[in-house]
Amino acid sequence: MPATRSSSSARRRSTRALSPPASPGAASVPAAVLSPEETSSVSHAAAPAPAPREQAHDSEGPTAxxxxxxxxxxxxxxxxxxxxxxxxxxxxxxxxxxxxxxxxxxxxxxxxxxxxxxxxxxIQDCWNRPIKGPPFSATMEVIDRRPVPRTYQLEPTEKSGKFLNLGSYNYLGFADDWVESCRGAVMKAVDQFSVSSCSSAVDIGLTSLQAELEANVAAFLGKDAAIVYSMGYGTNAASIPALMGP
Incomplete structure (x- = not known):
């Protein structure tokens, strides 16, 4: 009997030594009471979340x-x-x-x-290329040029080529066929407000059309009011110094 008791106590001590210590935040529940699914959920909850792995990025620099x-x-x-x-x-x-x-x-x-x-x-023939036709499509016709003898001037020829358009300045859509897209609204505005409505508001005042446009812009941006300029340079040159002060 003494030998049996000593062997049983030794097994209990070895079992306690092999079992991992409980974390401070984990509940102390006997493992025999939990089912295998519950035991797995407790172990996953106590384990720390793995750190996100950074994706390797190979810089493609030029060779020597x-x-x-x-x-x-x-x-x-x-x-x-x-x-x-x-x-x-x-x-x-x-x-x-x-x-x-x-x-x-x-x-x-x-x-x-x-x-x-x-x-x-x-290499000036690579810049300032004249085009033939509107630049609003994915491709555009570029006119070929030839150098003038004894000068650095380039004169256009009758030949042209189709190139992929990667730098169009048609960000306002004015290169499109306005007769098909906005002719009705343009002619109505010209008849009602005349061509002088494009002038500065300081000179002719604010028309109802401009007030409606600014109200729509403010509502779209979720602001109380908005100021609409006809060009980006006028915004930078006029409004920013006035708002920021000397």
Missing amino acids: FVVLTTYFAYAMLVLMGHIRDFLGRMAGSRYRVLNGVKGYAPLLQDWENFYTRRLYHR
Whole structure:
């Protein structure tokens, strides 16, 4: 009997040592009373929530070869531009008038227009492309140009190509066919308020149409009142200084 009691007490002590300590917030309930589903719910409730895993992000930077060749090409363009400027001072250059005429101050400093003269003119056909047709669709017709001999001017040709439109300025929709979209409302407003209604409210006052528009904008924004300007530059140049003060 003494041996049996000692073995039973040893098993009880080992069972207590292997059982995890109860958390401060968990209820002290004997495991024998709970069902397997309840035991699982208690253990899940006591376990801390896992920390959110951060997704790995691989930065797609240029390779060393691309960076080196880009800087090398840019340095060569700058070097060739300075060489052409040096030769132009001795043999004459079409840009001599920009450096100043005798008795007059120069129009531009040499370095201020260096980029335009020696770098931009080499790739100017990539900018200021004339288009043919309205720019409101996903594609638009771009007119081809050719350089004029002995000048840096570009003249349009009869050829054109279709390109994807990624930078249209038709954010107000004015490039659309207004005869089909808003001709009725425009002609009615012109007949009732005349073309002078586009002037500043300081000059001609506030028309009922403008008051209705500002009321609708205020109601849409959930504000007491609103001021509508005909252009963004007028908003920045006129209203912000007046609201912020000196």
